[in-house]
Amino acid sequence: MSTLSLVLLLGSITSIALLASYLDAKFQWCLNDWMNGKCSNPFIASKAALQQQRIQEKDAQIEALMARIETLEAIVTEPAYELNKKINAL
Known part of the structure; x- marks a missing residue:
């Protein structure tokens, strides 16, 4: 050769x-x-397609959870929320 x-x-x-x-x-x-x-x-590509679908579902769920966390952070850090909490504690 x-x-x-x-x-x-x-x-x-x-x-x-x-x-x-x-x-x-x-x-x-x-x-x-x-x-x-x-x-x-x-x-x-059944396994690969299923795995890709699961990844996309997890990404969508993570996005939804991040939006909820941002909303909760905005509520908790408002000054009116802290004042209401102090009034309720009395």
Whole structure:
């Protein structure tokens, strides 16, 4: 095997691996898993889609909680709230 054919072989294997990794990240395909024998159909992204949906739900929940915390902070730091609390303590 000549040096040129060895370099071309290694370059093509590297290119295929990089392309598979890019497609996995972009389209949530399981090409790397398929090449390693971990799944039978690389184009079914049920786990990845479900995980992405859960992440989006958690992000939405975090946004809602942050809005509630900001509202509570605004209420608690108002001077009228502190005065009302002192009056009620008497």
